[in-house]
Amino acid sequence: MRILHIDASASNAETSHTRRLSSELVERLKADHADATVAYRDLVADQLPHVDMTIRRAWLPENADDPTLTETRGRSRTLVEELKAADVLVIGSPMYNFTVPSTLKAWIDHVAIAGQTFSYTAEGPRGLLAGKAYLVLSSGGIYSQGLFAGNDHLATYLDAILRFLGISDIETIRAEGIAYGPEQDQAAMRSASEQISSISMAA
Ligand SMILES: Cc1cc2nc3c(=O)[nH]c(=O)nc-3n(C[C@H](O)[C@H](O)[C@H](O)COP(=O)(O)O)c2cc1C
Numbered sequence: 499m500r501i502l503h504i505d506a507s508a509s510n511a512e513t514s515h516t517r518r519l520s521s522e523l524v525e526r527l528k529a530d531h532a533d534a535t536v537a538y539r540d541l542v543a544d545q546l547p548h549v550d551m552t553i554r555r556a557w558l559p560e561n562a563d564d565p566t567l568t569e570t571r572g573r574s575r576t577l578v579e580e581l582k583a584a585d586v587l588v589i590g591s592p593m594y595n596f597t598v599p600s601t602l603k604a605w606i607d608h609v610a611i612a613g614q615t616f617s618y619t620a621e622g623p624r625g626l627l628a629g630k631a632y633l634v635l636s637s638g639g640i641y642s643q644g645l646f647a648g649n650d651h652l653a654t655y656l657d658a659i660l661r662f663l664g665i666s667d668i669e670t671i672r673a674e675g676i677a678y679g680p681e682q683d684q685a686a687m688r689s690a691s692e693q694i695s696s697i698s699m700a701a
Contacts (some may be wrong), residue, residue: 499699502584506591506602507636515636515673517685520590523632523694525673527586528552530699537580539643541601546577549607550563574622578610585629589667593637594603598678606659615663632669632697633657634690638677669697686700699700 503524507514513523528534547553555561556570581587591602598606609615616625633656641650655671661669671693673686 499534499585500524501534501536501586502528502580503536503538503588504541504590504605506599507537507606508542508592508601509620510662514590514592515676515690516590516592516634517691519636519671519673519687520588520634522691523588523634523697526697527571527588527699538583539580539605541599541605545601546573546604547606548604553608558575564633574611577605578611579645581585581609582627587629587631587660588634589631590634591636591652592653593635593639593641593650593652593658595678596649597655605661609661610663623662623668625662627664629653629665630667630669630699631660633668635670636676640674640675640678642672642674686691 501524503520503522505514505517507516509515509517513518528536528688535556552567552570553574554573555564556567561567561572589602591598594600597603612618615627616623618624633653635652635656639646639649641647641652653672657668657670660666671690673690675682675686
């Protein structure tokens, strides 16, 4: 089983809720699969540039031999191949301003490429990926229910883009209401950890 583990929190391993939970989840999955391999991408320590004209040109087959695009093409290929190779995708993401951090959005812009991870057909777009995704999310407020549910453009967005790319088996783990005080913070983390402990991917 090949796991692609992605973190996007600007906080470090000691303080980040999503980094702690996403690594707990990866350890849980590894416990069920002794042969699991993990590719790890820290989108904050190793930031991707915003998509620009050079990157767009590197995607085009007619520029496959352009030597000025070798490095850009190589990075693009690595990102896409890494995602295609994954059986399980684990994304640890805080909510920033109601949605994904821009570092994670940049990664999505790098991997959502027509002809590679999705295609357009006469019937509409078709995702070319498969497999399972776990979304490990955290937010200061509560969005899974209640007054502010309409402001959730994090879980809803990640769900939409992954389905668009063909990954429809998606499980979401949330530590919410972190800003509501230490008790809610601890309760949210405990509940997320319990959900992770109960996950079983035994073959
Ligand atoms: C730049 C920034 C923007 C944030 N925007 C929101 C937001 O829109 N809604 C919210 O509920 N929390 C927001 N938060 C709080 C984080 O989502 C929350 O602290 C979360 O637990 C962070 O996860 P982490 O500990 O893994 O970094 C924001 C935090 C930062 C640093």
